[in-house]
Amino acid sequence: MNEYEIRELCEAFFDAYENRRVDVLDRLYADDCIIWHNVYGRETTRDENLARYHEGYAGQRRRTYNDRIVNTFDDGFVIQYTLNGVMHTGHRGALWICIVAHCRDGQITRIDEYMDSSKFPAWMGPPRRDVGGDASEG
Amino acid sequence: MSATDTEHRRLCHTLFDAIEQGDFARVEACYAPEMTMWFNVTGEESSRADNLAALVKGQRLHRRRLYNDRIVNTFDDGFVVQYTCNVVGHDGTNFALSACLVAEVHDGKIVKLFEYLDSGKFS
Numbered sequence: 001m002n003e004y005e006i007r008e009l010c011e012a013f014f015d016a017y018e019n020r021r022v023d024v025l026d027r028l029y030a031d032d033c034i035i036w037h038n039v040y041g042r043e044t045t046r047d048e049n050l051a052r053y054h055e056g057y058a059g060q061r062r063r064t065y066n067d068r069i070v071n072t073f074d075d076g077f078v079i080q081y082t083l084n085g086v087m088h089t090g091h092r093g094a095l096w097i098c099i100v101a102h103c104r105d106g107q108i109t110r111i112d113e114y115m116d117s118s119k120f121p122a123w124m125g126p127p128r129r130d131v132g133g134d135a136s137e138g
Numbered sequence: 139m140s141a142t143d144t145e146h147r148r149l150c151h152t153l154f155d156a157i158e159q160g161d162f163a164r165v166e167a168c169y170a171p172e173m174t175m176w177f178n179v180t181g182e183e184s185s186r187a188d189n190l191a192a193l194v195k196g197q198r199l200h201r202r203r204l205y206n207d208r209i210v211n212t213f214d215d216g217f218v219v220q221y222t223c224n225v226v227g228h229d230g231t232n233f234a235l236s237a238c239l240v241a242e243v244h245d246g247k248i249v250k251l252f253e254y255l256d257s258g259k260f261s
Contacts (some may be wrong), residue, residue, distance in 0.1 A: 038236045038256050071218070071240070073211040078218040078240060080252060096178045098238050098254040100211070100218055112220055114238040116178050117258035 006072045006103055010079055013101075013108060014065040022053050030107040039117045059124060062086040076102040076110075091125025146212040146243055150219050153241075153248065154205040160197050166190060170247035179257040189251075202226040216242045235259050 001009070009028065016024035029046040036043045044052075057063070067082040083095040095115055102110040149168060156164035166186075173186040184192070197203075207222040223235045237255035241248050 038238075038254075039258065041236065071213040071216065073213050073218075076211065078211065078213075080240060080254075096181065096254070098178070098240065098252070100209075100220060100238065112238070114178075114220075114236070114254035115256065116254075117256050118179070 001075070001103055001106065003072045005106065006077050007070055009103055009106060009108065010070050010072075010077045010101070011068075014068065014079070014081070018063060018065050020053075020057075022050060025053070026050055028108055030104060030109045033107070033109055033111070035111045036113065038112075038114045059087055059089075060085050061088050075104065076100065085123060087125055089125055089128050093123035093125055095119055095123050142214065143212045145246060146217045147210050149243060149246065149248065150210050150212075150217050150241065151208070154208060154219070154221070157193060158203060158205050162190060162194060165193060168248050170244060170249045173247070173249055173251070175251040175253065178252075178254045200225050201228050201230075215244065216240065233259075 012024065013028050015021075016028065029050070031046070033046040033049075034043045035046070035049045062085065064084045065081050066084055067080075069080045071078050078098065078100045080096075080098045083097055085093050085095075087093065096119075098114045100112045100114075101108050153165060153168045156162070156168065169186050169189075171186065173189070174183045175186075175189045176183045202225070204224045205221050206224055207220075209220040211218050218238065218240045220236070220238050223237055225233050225235070227233075235255055237253065239254075240252040242250040
């Protein structure tokens with residue numbers, strides 16, 4: 001893959017994440033893709049990752065993947081970005097994340113994700129006061 | 139492998155070897171005068187002088203730090219290195235931290251560093 005193809009794959013991947021296009025993510029992950037997270041220190045398979053996609057959105061109304069800085073290398077890319085989220089409470093949070101990805105034949109074969117778990121409370125904000133429902137929820 | 143790739147890889151390993159060995163003159167030689175470093179834990183950018191001071195201070199905190207398992211990938215004007223920092227404390231305890239550093243390089247010197255790690259592992 002050349003630099004443009006790798007950049008397009010990177011943007012398509014993050015756009016799909018933002019737009020909840022699990023069908024596109026499914027297409028962009030290679031069958032043997034592995035995802036490693038520094039917070040958990042373990043690898044997950046593509047199927048495990050896809051299965052947990054909606055679970056990962058729990059409590060969140062919207063996510064956008066902004067300020068993307070992408071650099072490419074021979075068989076992959078590194079992307080630094082800000083994950084902006086709006087929770088069902090209306091709270092807005094942000095996480096700074098760096099991902100190193102390896103690519104082959106138009107698909108992603110490996111992802112290593114780095115973030116700071118100490119930012120998670122500020123990301124999620126305070127819990128909803130009315131557990132039964134929030135009239136402002138979108 | 140291009141000459142730039144080789145030079146960036148050499149610069150990356152020189153930096154990490156120098157930090158590991160406490161050779162701060164060599165660390166300083168890796169940095170451009172206007173170098174800055176951004177850290178995901180604080181969200182702040184520090185100057186070259188602040189970074190060098192923090193490295194000197196940080197060295198005293200532990201008995202030994204090794205920057206192992208370095209996976210380096212280079213691009214036109216920089217590199218990304220994923221590594222494990224293995225730390226031995228003064229009381230003999232060991233811990234490991236996985237981190238990622240993205241560097242922008244101009245004319246053979248580092249002009250910007252971005253460091254990502256999980257400070258939740260500090261405790």
